[in-house]
Amino acid sequence: MTPGLEVLQGLNPPQREAVETIQGPLLIIAGPGSGKTRVITHRIAYLVRVCGVSPYRIAAVTFTNKAAREMRDRLQRLVGGSSNSLTVGTFHAFCALMLRRDGAPIGLDPHYSIYDSDDQLALIKRSMELADLDPKRHHPRSVQSVISKAKSVLMDSGALAQQRENYFEEVCARVYHHYEELLSRNNAVDFDDLLMKAVQLLQESQDVRERYQQRYQYLMVDEFQDTNVAQYRLARLLTGEDRNICVVGDPDQSIYSWRNADIRNILSFQQDYPQAKTITLEQNYRSTGTILEAAKSLITANGMRLHKDLFTENEPGVPITVHEAYDEQEEAEFVISQISQLVRENGHKPGDCAIMYRVNAQSRALEEACLHQGMQYRLVGGIRFYHRREVKDLMAYLHLLHNPQDEVNLTRVVNVPPRGIGAKSMQELVRWSQRENISLYTAMGRIAQARQQGEQCPAPLPSRAASSIANFCDIVQRLVQQSTQLPVVELIDQVLEDSGLRHHIQSGDDQPEERWENILELRETAREFNAEQPPDGLATLLERLSLVADVDSYEDSENSITLITLHQAKGLEFPVVFIVGMEEGLLPHSRSMDSETELEEERRLCYVGFTRAERRLYLLRAFRRGFMGSSGPTMASRFLREVPEHLIAAASRKVPAPAVRIPAVSTSYGASGASGWPSNKTPPAPPAAPRISLQTGDLVRHSTFGEGVVMECTPSSDDHEVTVQFSEVVGVKKLLLSFAPLEKLEG
């Protein structure tokens, strides 16, 4: 056999065709569990080992760091050491590096800071002040989203001003203009800029463009359905004459349109490259027949879709379990006890099991249940590590040292820990620096210098404030000097000491141990790639840390179950999957329910959840769910109804219509068993009052109207309106559940 040809072994015909198609544009539509990553990595291995292409000339861009890392690991195994010279990374990381190395033609200083969305928001608020806008009238967040959206389609403020469609966009364009100026004055770029400026660079500098095009002869784009216009444009710009671009995606798993991902890129691709070959991967290797069929039924409810015919040769497996709990506590307790049972009786490990939910807030009840039942768990995401205050503070110091023009980060740390430079002093200082037309950092430098030379403070500041500022400035200047010489870990230690941050955190009364742990974790991360020493160590560290999400620190552990949002679960797989909160308003989310396209995205999200499961799938809902403090009744998710009845375990019950359970006046049926409640016996302690649950079709008895059938049960403010068909004489009555003397009949 020709050396290297074993990379073709074990591939099915379409997979093999995808691997062997190396010339020209290629679109791979890859259903869930169809071996997508396998195809990408084997295709790269094929290029390197069979076709003799230098790894240096191959780039693979992904959407998340996690995907990039996984790809890198697999390639390492397939092509060995030379995989190091492959370019594998996220769009953002790729752009950040390109801009740092080659950003000069578009006037970018390589020491630029990268602002995350929080920094972005802070700067937008400042821009709104400059534009004389009342933040109460226009929500900074909405402005942020308009600006970000504009950037994602490569519109600058001028373009937005021209193409505005309403008054609000006009306002945003004004803010955007100030925002652009502030960014450039701070020598900073936001996430969107990384893409937009990279495109700008490639468009405007022929030299840079040609260099990159020559270098990258083969480009692969993973999760293509999640790319936005800027990312697609970037991919096209990187693809030179050879047009060896291969994009892989699944429109049915597009769940990031809110982040301006544009499924239409797939259509554009076919238009832009009419000669492109399309290969569809339809065989699923992951899930049981039952799970796949449920997922297929669900997704066919969506309108516009690219046709796909998924199939599997796997066993049908066990039916899907649908469980209806009373509230989220019971839901959580059920899930955890179910997992314990699977571990005891079915030979599963806790690590096989994942619980997925729509919003992070849902993890709380699950965590409590884990604690309660002594189950180890790993929470993915949540309050993100890099968003924690102490972590952001330390990061802000590091950013400041690397880029002293960065006023967002300067402002953030100037009084952390408190050193007597309050809002008032800063306001004065800003005003003075503007009059003098110098940056904040320079202004501070002047004050410090005057002080050293025993001169009077040049700025109109109280002497106390002036000396605090001079002090702070001395510290920062000293650290800036050290930043180019010390390895990053030592620099971090120095910062922690000199700034007083360590003392501040450790002596604070807000969970000092935990916060210090977080600092140490950051320090540990820095130590891990300490191999990259100064002078570039700090830049690399900042770049990486600015672009990582927490999924990256995700590690398998066979003793812990996984708690994860549906979004983050994309790309993962688990033998056992629980999806909780299958309720209208949660999944689909209430903010997506009034638009058909958004609703379809919710359905795709649900589909992503279903297709993560290999062997067992559990769908859960609660009749009542806590909602910002108070709790209220819920309606079953329409997605539950889209799962064919015959795939669901007989023991579990499926709700065809809204059902509620609230305290009732009638007590005649006593214990909870009588209400037809699922058999698990864990009603949480407090609810002493008997409860009644009604759903369409239930038989009830009313003290005056007699027996009837429930037609409908809808929640109204604090109560429930029940429509009941009584005898022909009585007719249909609408009743309020809390007042009506209703009693549920079994049968």
Next chain:
DNA sequence: TCCTCATAACTTTTT
């Protein structure tokens, strides 16, 4: 200037 307390406002998903 800084800290405490109260109030409001808000929660989708993330590079």
Next chain:
DNA sequence: GTTATGAGGA
């Protein structure tokens, strides 16, 4: 149930 903001007092 949370976190961001504001007023008022030390």
